[in-house]
Amino acid sequence: MASFPAVLRSEWTKIRSVRSTIWTLALTFVVTLGVGALLSLLTNNNFEEFRSDNTPFDATGTAFSGILLGELAIIVFGVLAIGNEYSSGMIRVTLAAVPQRGTLLTGKAVVLGGLALAVSLVTAFLTFFTGQALLGDHSTSLGEPNVLRAVFGAALYLTMLCLFSAGVTTMLHNQTLALGVLVPFFFLLSPILSAVPGAKTVAHYFPDYAGSRMLLVYEQNGQPYGPWAGFLICLAWTVAALAGGALVLKNRDA
Amino acid sequence: MIELHDLTKRYGKTLAVDRLSFKVPQGVVTGFLGPNGAGKSTTMRMILDLDRPTGGRVTIDGKRYGQLSEPLKYIGALLEAKAVHPGRTARDHLLWLAQSNRIPERRVDEALGLVGLTPVARKRARGFSLGMGQRLGIACALLGDPEIVMFDEPVNGLDPEGILWIRNLMKRLAAEGRTVFVSSHLMSEMAVTADHLVVIGRGRLLADLPMAEFIRRNSRSAVRLRTPQPERLLDALAGAGVRHEAGPTGSVEVVDGDLAALGELAAANGVVLHELSPQQASLEEAFMQMTADAVEYHAGDGPGRDAAGAPGVWGADWKGGAAGQPAARGTEEN
Ligand SMILES: Nc1ncnc2c1ncn2[C@@H]1O[C@H](COP(=O)(O)OP(=O)(O)OP(=O)(O)O)[C@@H](O)[C@H]1O
Ligand SMILES: [Mg+2]
Numbered sequence: 001m002a003s004f005p006a007v008l009r010s011e012w013t014k015i016r017s018v019r020s021t022i023w024t025l026a027l028t029f030v031v032t033l034g035v036g037a038l039l040s041l042l043t044n045n046n047f048e049e050f051r052s053d054n055t056p057f058d059a060t061g062t063a064f065s066g067i068l069l070g071e072l073a074i075i076v077f078g079v080l081a082i083g084n085e086y087s088s089g090m091i092r093v094t095l096a097a098v099p100q101r102g103t104l105l106t107g108k109a110v111v112l113g114g115l116a117l118a119v120s121l122v123t124a125f126l127t128f129f130t131g132q133a134l135l136g137d138h139s140t141s142l143g144e145p146n147v148l149r150a151v152f153g154a155a156l157y158l159t160m161l162c163l164f165s166a167g168v169t170t171m172l173h174n175q176t177l178a179l180g181v182l183v184p185f186f187f188l189l190s191p192i193l194s195a196v197p198g199a200k201t202v203a204h205y206f207p208d209y210a211g212s213r214m215l216l217v218y219e220q221n222g223q224p225y226g227p228w229a230g231f232l233i234c235l236a237w238t239v240a241a242l243a244g245g246a247l248v249l250k251n252r253d254a
Numbered sequence: 255m256i257e258l259h260d261l262t263k264r265y266g267k268t269l270a271v272d273r274l275s276f277k278v279p280q281g282v283v284t285g286f287l288g289p290n291g292a293g294k295s296t297t298m299r300m301i302l303d304l305d306r307p308t309g310g311r312v313t314i315d316g317k318r319y320g321q322l323s324e325p326l327k328y329i330g331a332l333l334e335a336k337a338v339h340p341g342r343t344a345r346d347h348l349l350w351l352a353q354s355n356r357i358p359e360r361r362v363d364e365a366l367g368l369v370g371l372t373p374v375a376r377k378r379a380r381g382f383s384l385g386m387g388q389r390l391g392i393a394c395a396l397l398g399d400p401e402i403v404m405f406d407e408p409v410n411g412l413d414p415e416g417i418l419w420i421r422n423l424m425k426r427l428a429a430e431g432r433t434v435f436v437s438s439h440l441m442s443e444m445a446v447t448a449d450h451l452v453v454i455g456r457g458r459l460l461a462d463l464p465m466a467e468f469i470r471r472n473s474r475s476a477v478r479l480r481t482p483q484p485e486r487l488l489d490a491l492a493g494a495g496v497r498h499e500a501g502p503t504g505s506v507e508v509v510d511g512d513l514a515a516l517g518e519l520a521a522a523n524g525v526v527l528h529e530l531s532p533q534q535a536s537l538e539e540a541f542m543q544m545t546a547d548a549v550e551y552h553a554g555d556g557p558g559r560d561a562a563g564a565p566g567v568w569g570a571d572w573k574g575g576a577a578g579q580p581a582a583r584g585t586e587e588n
Contacts, residue, residue, distance in 0.1 A: 002324065003356060010354035017346035018339055089337040093394060096302045096331060097354045099320040253305040 063131020
């Protein structure tokens with residue numbers, strides 16, 4: 001049987017030796033932080049104009065305004081990390097070396113998830129601190145209620161979407177197809193459905209909406225469930241995608 | 255040793271591999287021959303447990319592939335030339351492969367040296383030529399220092415120098431006592447590399463015999479004689495007790511005849527010769543004949559006529575030495 005630490009080492013070498021890893025992860029960081037910083041600065045300078053209603057101001061959410069774009073980059077990372085094996089035909093070399101397909105996918109998920117989590121944590125905390133620095137008087141701190149949880153939530157959100165995408169790519173065993181399904185799903189279908197009154201309730205159980213609940217600091221009106229339920233729903237999607245990927249990988253001819 | 259037992263693979267309506275049973279003998283080069291679409295690649299993928307058989311099984315040293323711990327140490331394979339991420343360097347490609355099977359890192363550099371890729375070890379595979387890609391694939395196969403190596407059409411698309419290199423490599427590997435299983439659709443290529451031959455057509459076993467045996471049976475040599483005085487020639491041949499047969503366009507052929515002796519015989523009898531020439535049937539022709547018959551056999555549904563016209567005797571004399579080797583196709587387990 002393949003040794004699991006050996007599979008981890010091997011997968012780590014794979015992931016660190018291609019440039020797309022650096023690009024997509026760097027982009028996740030830069031975009032999340034950059035857009036958040038920009039919006040924090042704008043909000044601080046035009047605070048009165050931006051604030052019309054009298055709901056409490058969410059300084060954490062403002063700092064994380066860029067997460068929607070950062071999420072795109074980390075989804076691409078998850079898709080490419082799995083999908084490039086299929087596009088290059090390398091998957092056959094991989095499976096010949098590690099014929100225990102469940103072990104292989106677990107190894108991939110651990111390495112991918114570990115790296116995504118590390119980058120997401122750094123991104124989340126730096127984005128938060130940068131945003132707060134730029135929000136000046138309107139800023140919040142990690143000590144305020146729910147704020148620390150929201151920052152961790154942002155990191156988990158990115159990590160889970162990455163793993164969800166990796167699972168979907170394994171199921172589809174084609175990176176172009178996976179991007180063609182995931183990007184429209186997250187950036188068209190989910191936002192559009194969330195705005196349609198009837199479909200809203202369905203869209204509220206999609207992984208991205210559910211996951212983004214983890215970033216909430218204040219209770220909002222009309223919110224279907226809280227951050228912990230959001231976490232569990234997003235986690236369920238992630239686990240389901242990976243399990244589906246494992247099922248396909250195990251039963252399919254390579 | 256690789257052993258196949260009634261291995262079968264069906265893709266939808268296509269029966270790619272049809273109850274294939276044979277053993278790959280140890281320590282020699284075995285050529286796995288068949289025309290395009292015969293099922294060679296499919297068989298090799300099933301050996302590596304990449305494709306799951308519809309029926310039957312295949313074992314390596316008595317175990318299923320998935321039961322091998324660190325399989326690269328038992329069997330190394332080259333299936334496709336450029337199964338490499340284009341953005342990864344040759345060395346990194348070998349490194350992850352080595353790590354997955356706990357092969358020491360120094361083997362990576364050894365394998366690169368073995369195939370002559372040391373100068374481009376840190377170059378990304380994107381820029382590799384077909385030949386370099388092939389060499390990298392072979393380095394992957396040799397990485398774990400395996401007893402068995404398997405190559406799928408390794409010379410496809412290579413220049414003559416590359417072909418020669420692969421040919422010599424396979425001979426060297428066999429000389430080191432390794433089992434080499436190599437597919438091809440060119441008999442001429444196999445004739446110069448393989449010691450043993452397994453021929454399939456339409457997924458079915460057509461022949462399983464030593465190369466020498468195949469050559470002996472199929473490289474019919476004859477002397478062709480042509481004369482304006484056929485009666486005199488036939489009388490002379492009959493008088494000398496030489497067996498002959500009719501050749502093309504009125505010529506006469508003497509199988510395994512001696513060129514000089516036949517010329518002298520004609521002269522002694524005053525026969526005018528317009529042609530006196532040695533004839534050699536090519537192995538390629540024999541191979542095509544064999545596989546064409548397989549197609550015929552499948553198209554019609556007549557009884558199992560042996561492709562070589564000698565039912566069940568293929569390699570029979572050699573079989574005495576290596577017990578248990580199935581002879582020709584169609585012979586069920588004994
Ligand atoms: N994944 C697949 N799905 C459907 N049909 C397949 C698949 N792989 C192979 N086949 C079919 O199975 C048959 C055998 O194909 P295979 O590639 O094994 O032949 P081959 O002997 O390697 O041929 P070639 O010399 O062209 O490489 C062919 O008819 C092919 O079309
Ligand atoms: Mg083939």
